[in-house]
Amino acid sequence: MWCDTAEGRSLQMLEKAAARPLVLKPFHHSFWVMALGVIVFAACVLGILSRPVGMLASIWPANAILLGLLIRNPSLASPAGWLTAALAYVLADLATGADLHQAIALNVANMAGVVIGFSLFRRFSVEHRHLRRARSVLYMFAASSLAATGASLLGAFAVRLSFGTAMSDAFVAWLTTELVNYVVLLPVFLAAPHLDDGARAQPAAATAVPGSAWPFLSLIVSCGAALAIGGPGAFAFPVPALLWCALSYGLFPVTVLTAIVCVLTQIAVASGALRLGVSGVAEATLTSTRLGTTLLALCPLTVASVDTARRALIGRLSHAVDYDSLTQCLARAAFVARAAALVATPGSRNGGTVVMMLDIDRFKAVNDTCGHAVGDRVLITVARAVRSVLRSDDLVGRLGGEEFAVVLARQSPSDALKVAERLLAAVRALDVDLEQGGKLAVTISIGTAEVSVRNADLDGLLLAADRALYQAKAAGRDCVRSAGG
Incomplete structure (x- = not known):
């Protein structure tokens, strides 16, 4: 059903998905903590192998990768996660020939930068954290600069002890290395789509x-x-x-x-x-x-x-x-424009498209006796029930008040009547809560009109369906009638 645009829907889903962090089950959490250690270890080894003799590494991706993983999955920033990452840093240095004191000194600075960066990024809004606002990259750059500076202050001492380099030179080398890796690699993690389930993966792909x-x-x-x-x-x-x-x-x-x-x-x-x-x-x-x-x-x-x-x-x-702000169905103008285009297609004129008019029964009495707040709740609930029955390529719009219109694509009149019966049943099953307690039963009446070669004008179809709707009202409501039937 076209009750919202692909971009609008994807943006809403993205914001909801990004707002709720992934919560891992205990087994999954243990697995990902181990995976975190392996990834950090591999990234450290890569950086160490790029280290010229007596100098810092030319490329050091480990800190940016660790920070990116923690930002995307905050549940990994547990005591077990931090300890695993720290061990991976130290083991990588030991495995490549460093002594224990050197490994600890260097990696205290590495961990300090990641801790600072994680603390800063957690203060950002979801939109800025995922680089989806105009100034997000500037904020990312500022946070990366502070994290790199904090790590460099400690790293300069470690480099002085490990390589005998002057502290000023070590500070500049460490700072620029940290900064470039944060700015270059971290955005990949921040902007990456969610892949933990289909609902989260869809929005990022759709945008x-x-x-x-x-x-x-x-x-x-x-x-x-x-x-x-x-x-x-x-x-x-x-x-x-x-x-x-x-x-x-x-x-x-x-x-x-x-x-x-x-x-x-x-x-x-x-x-x-x-x-x-x-x-x-x-x-x-x-x-x-x-x-x-x-x-x-x-x-x-x-x-x-x-x-x-x-x-x-x-x-x-x-x-x-x-879109109508209350029901999230197409507004009248948008529905008419899209429905007219759909009805005008050659396939529609040859049959297989049906227009429906839906009206909530005794809606004025609901507003008068229960109040407009309950009336709005009825509109929202009915619209949701209608959309749940329709397919993705069907159209549903709110024409005004309690009146809705539907266009069923690729549906014969007999199949359309079955859809109408399902709509009646879906609404009939609703119970709207009343503020003073109790439930309110809701029903709708439906009128249908088939698109044909002689009757392919949207205005005429809506008028025919509306007349059929009045026949359904006259027949006692909560039923469907077809134009010419």
Whole structure:
């Protein structure tokens, strides 16, 4: 039934899904805590293997990945979850040759940054936490900067003890490494669709913007040009293509593409594949590269986040215009426009489409004796019951007061009568609670008219169905009558 737009429905479902965090059963919680440890361990090993001799890691994804997992699933931020993550950090260092004191010193700083980041992100609204407002990326950047700064203050001492590096140099290196990984990797987790069940996965997928392959192809070409041409300006080559992607695809695909480009850029610089016109890969070069990569990532992420907020606003405005605020059925103008288009299709004129008029019996008496609050409750309850019977491609609208209209697609008159009987039964089964106690029984009357070659005008069909509705009223209500029947 077309009782709301695809975008409006997906946005409502997304907000509800994001607002309620996933609650894991004990067995599932234990499994995911173990999985968390494995993921953090693997990410740490990857970072350690990228560590030049006597320097910090060129890539350190573990902190951003851990923070992202905890934000998306706060139930993992339990004592068991934090302890498992801490053990994974230390074991990764020990497995790659570090001594115990060094491993503990370095990873206290890592854990401190994640704790700070988690505390800050939990204070954000759901919309900002999932990068769906205009300033969300700026808030994410601010929280990431504070988390990176907190970790760097502790990390500088650890690096001084482990590698003998000057504390000022260690602080800058740690800060830029943390910042680039948070800004590049964390948005992938924040914008990722819920995959724990179909209801949560649907909204995020539904809000994705369909686009052509040209933005993606231009991104590949720009990255290839950066490698081929080189020089300091090669950093900026992918920016126009990333902005094009941000305006063409959904938020989550853009976060993934941005992360891939930025991570590959860091690898290319560290390995010398991206020639920046400097001799060797000094720590100063890596620091500048990390800062440049951070700023590069902010551009497409901000554009994609703003575009997502814009589409969400348009969806809400469209829903407010097209749908009755009380019953969430199509408003009169929207119903007439869509019903006229459906009735005018060749398939409808050849039969198989039926128009119905529905009216709540004795509704004026309900308002007069029970009050308008109960009347509104009756309208909401009846509309919900009607929608529960109809299919996804049927139309239902509120024409005014207690009067509704329905268009059944691909239905013969005999099948339409069966649907009408199910509608009568669904409403008849309702019991509306009264404020003073007790229940209110509700019934409806239905009139139907079939679309035919001679009778394919919506106004004429509604008039014919309305006449049949009055016949149902005259026959005692709570029944259905067909035009010409």
